[in-house]
Amino acid sequence: MLPYSTQLIDEEDINAVIEILRSSHLTQGPKVEAFENAIADYVNAQNCVVFNSATSALHAAYSVCGITQNDEVVTTPISFVATSNMIIALGGKPVFCDVKYDGNIDETRIEELITSHTKAIVPVDFAGKPVAIDAINALAKKHRLLVIEDASHALGSSVGTRKIGSNADMTIFSFHAIKPITTGEGGAVVTNDAEFARKLRLFRSHGIIKKQLWNSDMVSLGHNYRMSEFAAALGLSQLHKLEKFIDTREQIARYYDTRFSEHKLFSTLSIDSSERSARHLYPLLLNPELHCVKEDIFTELHEKGIGVQVHYKPIYQNSFYKEHYGEIRLPNAEHFYRSELSIPCHQKMTLEDACMVADTVLDMMEKYAYRGCTF
Numbered sequence: 001m002l003p004y005s006t007q008l009i010d011e012e013d014i015n016a017v018i019e020i021l022r023s024s025h026l027t028q029g030p031k032v033e034a035f036e037n038a039i040a041d042y043v044n045a046q047n048c049v050v051f052n053s054a055t056s057a058l059h060a061a062y063s064v065c066g067i068t069q070n071d072e073v074v075t076t077p078i079s080f081v082a083t084s085n086m087i088i089a090l091g092g093k094p095v096f097c098d099v100k101y102d103g104n105i106d107e108t109r110i111e112e113l114i115t116s117h118t119k120a121i122v123p124v125d126f127a128g129k130p131v132a133i134d135a136i137n138a139l140a141k142k143h144r145l146l147v148i149e150d151a152s153h154a155l156g157s158s159v160g161t162r163k164i165g166s167n168a169d170m171t172i173f174s175f176h177a178i179k180p181i182t183t184g185e186g187g188a189v190v191t192n193d194a195e196f197a198r199k200l201r202l203f204r205s206h207g208i209i210k211k212q213l214w215n216s217d218m219v220s221l222g223h224n225y226r227m228s229e230f231a232a233a234l235g236l237s238q239l240h241k242l243e244k245f246i247d248t249r250e251q252i253a254r255y256y257d258t259r260f261s262e263h264k265l266f267s268t269l270s271i272d273s274s275e276r277s278a279r280h281l282y283p284l285l286l287n288p289e290l291h292c293v294k295e296d297i298f299t300e301l302h303e304k305g306i307g308v309q310v311h312y313k314p315i316y317q318n319s320f321y322k323e324h325y326g327e328i329r330l331p332n333a334e335h336f337y338r339s340e341l342s343i344p345c346h347q348k349m350t351l352e353d354a355c356m357v358a359d360t361v362l363d364m365m366e367k368y369a370y371r372g373c374t375f
């Protein structure tokens with residue numbers, strides 16, 4: 001099976017991990033700091049704090065910006081559930097804003113959702129395509145809100161010359177196995193605010209500060225959300241290869257673009273020439289006449305060894321969310337969910353793989369098109 005995304009681990013990565021396994025520190029050693037510095041350098045941010053997952057990183061970021069009972073956060077339903085779950089974990093309420101045709105939050109619809117309880121805006125760079133961060137920052141400034149960018153798909157994406165990671169109050173990255181680079185499980189918050197960084201470190205490690213000799217003091221409630229040394233060593237080794245990974249994904253995406261351009265049954269995302277996408281996903285957007293056969297297309301592609309996936313069921317459609325917030329229906333998010341199908345695009349693929357995927361996808365679309373869903 002050719003998965004929609006997967007990790008690429010080489011001998012250098014393996015040796016970096018083995019070196020740590022033979023060393024004195026499996027945790028709380030120098031590799032975590034080295035990895036943090038390298039990420040901060042790469043995205044051009046002042047501080048980076050790594051965590052054992054992006055979910056922990058989101059929990060920490062929301063906590064240090066003071067999200068608590070009765071606070072509202074405007075966010076997108078087209079994301080992994082962790083984006084909004086961690087708001088709820090702090091007693092806050094996610095307020096879902098509809099998306100645009102590319103799956104990113106519609107910045108023109110945010111302002112109407114802002115109330116006196118709103119604390120922050122949390123956009124997600126879907127598939128790696130940058131959100132309209134300047135417009136979102138302008139809104140946040142006008143209403144005195146924080147912007148926390150969930151860039152779990154977008155390490156290496158940029159807007160003009162600015163890498164994602166330097167444009168919001170805090171930016172989150174994920175190093176889960178299938179994300180742009182991996183530490184197995186892992187995540188990070190980058191921020192230019194030193195006070196946020198200090199609080200993030202406390203939240204990560206029990207809220208304890210060291211004093212003299214054996215004396216330490218727990219000054220705030222914290223967790224154990226630390227990253228291990230071997231995870232950080234893997235991350236550092238992977239980070240050296242990120243540009244190469246993105247180049248490969250970009251080549252595959254461009255090849256797909258040429259094969260699929262102007263297709264009458266589906267479309268693809270276009271990336272503005274002033275922007276760069278990390279190309280975490282390559283989404284196809286099926287026209288409505290294919291919506292009713294998406295399950296058949298999905299199943300048959302899997303049978304043919306092509307591991308497609310759908311990103312994402314709108315978060316508010318999950319039963320937990322329905323129980324707590326009732327029925328929500330945002331028309332573009334619904335439409336996006338019915339249309340979206342992510343096809344394989346990752347650094348382990350060759351152009352021959354991409355050619356095989358494109359041939360199979362094109363055949364499949366023609367095969368099912370005749371059924372003509374009524375809509």
Ligand SMILES: *Cc1c(COP(=O)(O)O)cnc(C)c1O
Nearest residue numbers: 053054055080082152174176186
């Ligand atoms: C993967 C992902 C997360 C969660 O990341 P973990 O590292 O698995 O905790 C959060 N948000 C988005 C948008 C993601 O894709």
